[in-house]
Amino acid sequence: YPPERVRNFSIIAHVDHGKSTLADRLLEITGTISSRQKNEQVLDRLQVERERGITVKAQTASLFYTYKGENYLLNLVDTPGHVDFNYEVARSLAACQGVILLVDANQGVQAQTVANMFLAWESDLEIIPVLNKIDLPYADPEAVAKQIGNLLPVEESDILKISAKTGLGVEEVLKTVIEKIPPPVSDWEKPAKALLFDSYFENYKGVICNLAIIDGAIHKGDKIIAHSTQREYVVQNIGILYPKETPTDVLYGGQVGYITAGIKTSSEAVVGDTFYLKDSPVEPLPGFKPAKPMVFAGIFPPDQSQLSFLRDAINKLVLNDSSVSVDLDSSASLGQGWRLGFLGLLHMDVFQQRLEQEFNASVIVTAPNIPYKVKIQGAKYIKQYGSDEITVLNPCRMPDSSVITEYQEPLVLATIIFPVEYIGAIINLVLERRGEQIEQTQLDNTRVLMKVKFPLNEILVDFFDILKSITSGYASFDYEDFGYQVSEMSKVSFFLNDVEVEDMTMICHISKARNMAKKICAKLKEKIPRQLFKVSVKGKVGSQIIAREDINALRKDVTAKCYGGDITRKNKLLAKQAEGKKKMRQIGSITVPKNVFIDIVRKD
């Protein structure tokens, strides 16, 4: 397959608009999967994707298709839709020349439609707009085509209308991909140059690298060098993803595929890196903009004996998700562990779930927080912290307020799309969350696109749920990083019998700190199980106690009901209690369920 016969493309869309379903149909039409596998979302391979019904990981598949008597090799990348995984999308686009922009003809253009479209635009990719779900009775393809016409320079009549579910019009999509998306530019005479755009770990196979071959060719047995580390490897396996790894012995310029080469760790497989043949060095590719984690949480083993097991699991998973940052951390009650950085809360949940499901690693995750910057004064402190401006990833490590001269909090630029009748409710919500409206445009007669600058803190936890509920589910929301602003913050901390719950410490805007201290204290009282002794719960803002609750003592003796007689029954009960203890953790002498603190912050 010379470059003229290759097309590399991706499907981008708002979440649930039908990317994975379209990918299935394309695999089916081209005979890559049998129709028996129909409606299985074949490319959503991870258990977490199947359980949640969302794509979190971009997946590549090669398809063969004959058009006008010529055979084509089409490389399709299915990408996630949720804002937390935009980094996956941006990365996958680097291996493509064009995209199918899929829009639900029922729901119309949504926030991630716009965000993904801009990503494709910035990468100079050909954009093929396609309306999906036209089989639905309330689909309104004409109106949605108009919305797209307002965003993109396309003729409304040129927009394809399909049903990925029934297959209607999908063949036309393949033809348009071949007609409209330019073939990759590649010179097979030049020395080999390949972009590492993804990697993952599989048991028995080790690290598998996904490569887009830019120039030349890579063969099985070739000696290759990874530019960033200058390490040398021998290509052991090479092939295409059809959609499982299928060996071909060679990959030529313009093609996308996989290799294994005895690469062991995530620090060796740096996504965005350039591979070339030993003795034929090339100019490296520009690589990727590094991901910027915005949500941090501590991850700890349930007990310290599992520390090295968890380290291994985290290393393997990070290989598959290079957007996660990893730092060592320790806590008085949890021992040694890590502070990991994620792109959002869903990303954090998915990472935890993948650790548990794919690597069998049970973990304690602390309440999430975001990074703050502070300026500090006093030679002693500047020396201690290494600089007069520091970024605080863990709120309990925030320097004392007397030392701080300025706080800065992270901002996002949000895009909210909603039906025009909700504008009053949206403006109230924006004000309540300290938002500042930057721009407002009409997408068409019925819908508004609003850009708002928000403190990240205000939208992290429940913003999207509230936005959905005040708009009866009609609003959509996406955001991007927007730097920092100077702000007035204070530390809010919690104590159980005067022992600080370090991982509950939070940083709040001063206007909200007192309420937060009271609210969380009340929740702690409600959620912490009674102990054999009385427990006092205190909430402080800075060093001042703002809230106090008491949890009364309870006497719980599980063996009391056994009347002393039946020894086996008694032992069973004790064993059960020991099992229960594994799911518990200690704060001083107080025993609490291991996820109680994160649940208080997240789920209420």
Ligand code: GDP
């Ligand atoms: P993704 O999040 O973009 O990958 O979306 P999915 O492919 O997972 O689809 C989301 C939901 O829409 C699933 O329940 C699909 O069955 C459904 N869906 C996808 N395409 C169509 C379509 O053309 N018609 C109808 N009626 N439903 C569809």
Ligand code: MG
């Ligand atoms: Mg999907």
